[in-house]
Amino acid sequence: MHFEYKVQGGDFARAGLASSQVKKVLKQLNVDAKVIKRVVVAMYEAEVNIVAHAYQGTINVDIDTERIVLNLKDHGPGIPDIPLAMQRGYSTASPVVREMGFGAGMGLPNIQSNADEFKITSEVGKGTNLEIVVYLNVPQE
């Protein structure tokens, strides 16, 4: 199943719309509540990242019975030093954005810790591409 969402850079008021849509879908699919939470938290962070840093972006969501694949592609300044951005506590958010409570440096590491697979590529001056995979089936204990 495929879903596509557009995200507008700078539009904080509407940030989170795509992740709440995806949340609804996963609930209807009877995905485990804890798994849903991880997907939604990762996706929300990633969505806010686009709003905070990029001009615009597209989120593509593919769901099958095994996994959910989130692809977030943005047009924006890109990330010059990904390893640095991946460090906990590091924030690329501008002071204004930080004041609003977004981008407290939780961003990328938080996304990674909620994902089962995590890929990030970025080109300075062009944009960033983020791929997040979460497995939907929790192994039965």
Place this chain on the structure above:
Amino acid sequence: MENQFFHHALKILRDVCIGCSHCMRVCPTEALRVKDGKAVLYEDRCVDCGECFRVCPVNAIIIEQDDFSKIFGYKHRVALVPAVLMGQFPEELSPSEIYSVLLELGFTDVYEVENSVEVLVDEVNAYVSNREHEQPIISSFCPAIIRLIQVKFPSLVDNIMLLRPPLDVSALYCKKQLMDKGIAEDEIGIFYITPCAAKIAAIKSPVGEDRSEVTGVINMDLIYNRVLRTLKQKGVESCVVPEKTSLTERSILWSLTNGEAAHVNGRCMAIDEIHNVIEFLEKIESEEITDIDFLELRACDESCAGGVLAAGNRFLTVEKLRSRAVNIKAEEETLPDPSWKNITEYKGYLTSMLAIQPVTPRSMLKLDEDMAKAMKKMERVRRIMCFLPGIDCGTCGAPSCQALAEDIVQGKAAISHCIFIQRNMEQTRKLHPDHAYRIMEKIWGKDRFTKNCNKK
């Protein structure tokens, strides 16, 4: 593990229901439909918030209570009254006057529910400051909210505070202290005067407890009427007992908005009215809002002052409770009955009984238990949505186009229930107008097409 059985205090009287669909349009969990000209409840979705009860123009929705005579099956009949009961009556009536009428009506003891707040406050604070508990902690006070989380926010069930609410603690106390006086358990009947349907559901099918200590429930509107009648007929003076209360300022205000949150340490928020709560929980669930320690969530606007069975205007009730709280501070605290020990003397016992079992989710949203099947159904829903007009007119007997689409894939409705689809099908001659007419009659009942100048 999901609960299969839930008691709903709300019942729809089919004979009275006129199928006006008002209830269907306000239900926050889309638990109602109209079929054969009558409202139909999807039980697994209902959270007992009572919104439907408020809007029904013909009182077709009733809140089932125990028969009042049931109290006389017990030698000791305790009326457990919430503080909001006081707020229903004109200011000239003092609590003691109202309680004396309750005794006249047949109760042997009257006890105010919120007395147990003094036992609870420290425990709530200890619970909230325990970092092993999932943050934010969500209060267990309002049963409609617990049910809402179970059905709509299953990922937040672990955030519910696993401590008994004041009602249960007070019931435990009443029973215990009577038994300590040598009274047999089966001679004790504890009856709660409820402001809402949710509390009844919580008593009849408790979540996180095996059974409730409360023997029965009496609806607040019934007590309201009886008290006023008695006072009108007999006059106030004939039945006055001296002022007896051990309630503190904060316990009187506990069931109002910010009643709990104001006394919990840390960052606390109080949110009332179920749509507000839903909006906020969406954000909590995706961690858009974080770093909150404690959430007091209430289904009713102005919390229990706005309970569906509270007869008085909720804003006036709040005002009266606030003024009672201020005045009580100055008074000497006395016991409701000199022979009763103060609840704080039972603190050790009650504290040991506070814990409840974890709350299990029972998601209403899933289209199927099996994910592969759910996915197929969702694809069908999405295809159906391409054809439905998206105006949520409700003429199909479902509260929204989305709800109709979901009903269709669950085999509970047909796409021809939509009048827009019907017009389309008539145009392409796939549906005969007579048939379309019959479909509408099937949803809204036969009389819906006859002239009627006396609609409610």
